[in-house]
Amino acid sequence: MSSLSSRRRGMAKWVIALALLCTTGESLAQPLPPRISLEYAVKATYLYKLAPFVNWPPDTFTAANAPFRICVVGEDPFDGYLERAVAGHSLGTHPFAVRHMEDVTPDADCQIVFISHMQSQSISQAVDAVRGEPVLTVTDSTAAPAGSIMHFVIEHGRVRFDVDTTAAARNHLTISSKLLNLALAVKEAH
Amino acid sequence: MKNMPATKRFALRPATAAGAVALLLLIGVLATVYQYDQTRAEHRRQLTVQANILAASMTAAIAFNDRPTAQEYVNALMLDPRLNAVAIYNESHQEIAGFHRPGSEPIPDLLAHGRRLPRDHHLLVTVAARQGTTTVGRIYLRAEGTPLAVQLARFSGVGLLTIMGALMLAALAMGQRALAHANADLHRRAEQLAVANKQLTTEMERRSRAEEALRQSQKMEAVGQLSGGIAHDFNNLLMIIKSSLTMFQKKLTQNNPALERMKDAMREHIARGPNQGAQDILPLLKEELELLDQRDARHRQIKHYLDTAHEGIDKAAHLTQRLLSFARRQPLTPKSLNLDELIRSMQTLLDHSVGSNVNIEYKLESRWPVLCDANQMENAILNMVINSRDAMPEGGHITLRTEDVHVDEEHPVDDLKDGDYVRLCVEDTGVGMSEEVRNKAFDPFFTTKPVGKGTGLGLSTILGYVMQSNGYATIDSEEGKGTTINIIMPRAASDVAPEVA
Numbered sequence: 001m002s003s004l005s006s007r008r009r010g011m012a013k014w015v016i017a018l019a020l021l022c023t024t025g026e027s028l029a030q031p032l033p034p035r036i037s038l039e040y041a042v043k044a045t046y047l048y049k050l051a052p053f054v055n056w057p058p059d060t061f062t063a064a065n066a067p068f069r070i071c072v073v074g075e076d077p078f079d080g081y082l083e084r085a086v087a088g089h090s091l092g093t094h095p096f097a098v099r100h101m102e103d104v105t106p107d108a109d110c111q112i113v114f115i116s117h118m119q120s121q122s123i124s125q126a127v128d129a130v131r132g133e134p135v136l137t138v139t140d141s142t143a144a145p146a147g148s149i150m151h152f153v154i155e156h157g158r159v160r161f162d163v164d165t166t167a168a169a170r171n172h173l174t175i176s177s178k179l180l181n182l183a184l185a186v187k188e189a190h
Numbered sequence: 191m192k193n194m195p196a197t198k199r200f201a202l203r204p205a206t207a208a209g210a211v212a213l214l215l216l217i218g219v220l221a222t223v224y225q226y227d228q229t230r231a232e233h234r235r236q237l238t239v240q241a242n243i244l245a246a247s248m249t250a251a252i253a254f255n256d257r258p259t260a261q262e263y264v265n266a267l268m269l270d271p272r273l274n275a276v277a278i279y280n281e282s283h284q285e286i287a288g289f290h291r292p293g294s295e296p297i298p299d300l301l302a303h304g305r306r307l308p309r310d311h312h313l314l315v316t317v318a319a320r321q322g323t324t325t326v327g328r329i330y331l332r333a334e335g336t337p338l339a340v341q342l343a344r345f346s347g348v349g350l351l352t353i354m355g356a357l358m359l360a361a362l363a364m365g366q367r368a369l370a371h372a373n374a375d376l377h378r379r380a381e382q383l384a385v386a387n388k389q390l391t392t393e394m395e396r397r398s399r400a401e402e403a404l405r406q407s408q409k410m411e412a413v414g415q416l417s418g419g420i421a422h423d424f425n426n427l428l429m430i431i432k433s434s435l436t437m438f439q440k441k442l443t444q445n446n447p448a449l450e451r452m453k454d455a456m457r458e459h460i461a462r463g464p465n466q467g468a469q470d471i472l473p474l475l476k477e478e479l480e481l482l483d484q485r486d487a488r489h490r491q492i493k494h495y496l497d498t499a500h501e502g503i504d505k506a507a508h509l510t511q512r513l514l515s516f517a518r519r520q521p522l523t524p525k526s527l528n529l530d531e532l533i534r535s536m537q538t539l540l541d542h543s544v545g546s547n548v549n550i551e552y553k554l555e556s557r558w559p560v561l562c563d564a565n566q567m568e569n570a571i572l573n574m575v576i577n578s579r580d581a582m583p584e585g586g587h588i589t590l591r592t593e594d595v596h597v598d599e600e601h602p603v604d605d606l607k608d609g610d611y612v613r614l615c616v617e618d619t620g621v622g623m624s625e626e627v628r629n630k631a632f633d634p635f636f637t638t639k640p641v642g643k644g645t646g647l648g649l650s651t652i653l654g655y656v657m658q659s660n661g662y663a664t665i666d667s668e669e670g671k672g673t674t675i676n677i678i679m680p681r682a683a684s685d686v687a688p689e690v691a
Contacts, residue, residue: 042255046254049253049254049326051324052249052253052321052322052323052324052326053249053250053253053321089324091322091323091324092322092323092324176250176321178247178248178249178250178251178321179250181250181251181259182250182251182254182256182259
């Protein structure tokens, strides 16, 4: 193939790419229309983005293609945004899946448990329910920290988080130091 | 150039040298390009490693949009002065952090827009920021291209070496060329010398031949003068003897009238018979008469001897004539005559001379007169014809040829000056001559005939006569293939009327 024709093809590609940029630039910048507050949109994103920074024990998944479950306990503050946010994302071979539940039970097949606001259980009860299981417990900034591994905090209008490595160790989880670097506060075992 | 030495085979010809220089330059360029490419690849590798380290250390900051933290990482990286710009994008293609030095452009998220990395002198690398298997964003690093001066400095070593090599080769080639030129010059000179040497050798040979000829001619001259001088004196002596003999004979044969008268008276007296008174004289008279007759008979005998002596003297005179002729002292009486007519007039003589088993063909085609002595010319022709006859004991064929010849400067014939000549050839089909014999044929006293048969003066006399007449004589002969004797006489001035001898 001559270099001339390859260059022409290259130019054609550029033209197509520019056209795409002009027509889809808007949607790319804002892929999802926010029907919820920006805060919860960020929190939803954080939830699934946490997964890679946690060292999951080898027996976490029963099958190679088993879904990675993010369980929202009690009220759902994301109003379905989380489902859409995780759609198409996966941790390795495990596609993210969102599950809603009223309370936390030890045999609940969850990898991440997010507790925002619930009635049937106290938050500490819920956290204790999965103690010793490879489950990352995350509590919302609206609630008081109650022994969960991670706890969202709002600081200067930004969503941040605290990490309790002792709690993580109890659940056989290790948190990446990179994530710890970003944590507002790290509670460590002594 | 017949035999070039072996070194020539390995000679550095200009074309070879140019090729070598070109090859060297090509190698230099290739080495430079390779080195440049390697350096660039190494730089790119280093940049990629930097990007990977950055990506690995800031995945959390990217994933959680922690811009200050991300910016800190970026700022730390930008302490490397070679870096030109850094840009960090999250998976939503939003810039998390970035940096670009003054005067350079920020890096857009090129891959997000389906674009390709531009290829310019800048080095631009991009790596995906991955946490485990999850891609959280993309990192772009751009480094300043190596400045031209630095690159030049880096490649100056190779360049210098290449140029030095090229210069060396060029110098070598030029040296070789100069050497080749010198060699060729030398060769040419040697050839010139060889030619000169050959000329010199030829010249020397010619000179030695000329000297030989000179010696020979001086010898001949001496022999000629000697024999001529002797012959002249001898001839004079012969003339004295001849005239004395002639006088003697004349006196001897002269009749004495008184004696005759007395003899007649005595016979008459005896015839009258015995006389009175003088009877006793008669027997005396008879006796006296008888004595007188006896004297006459003796005189006749003496006369016979005298004739024989005359013959001898004539032969001796003839010989001296020939000697004189050879010595060119013979008095000639040259006349303008036509050779054809001369030969025709002696045709009968010639035909008789050669006998029946030799025939003579006459091809007489000359018209110009020649100036020569008719008798001598006849003599010469007869001599040549007889020589030819003697060369053909088994019989054969003689051709007598005459023709007019014009010699000009463009077509020289032997050593003749330009002018008009008449050529006379006597051709035979006889035994011919060897080269040795031919070279001596004109020498006096040289003969191949048995002793007593030839004087060895025939051809030498002819040559002497011809040269005295400003002519020229040559012999063409080969053993067994006959002989041709050429006599070339100059054309006589036209105002001299031809005269038949």
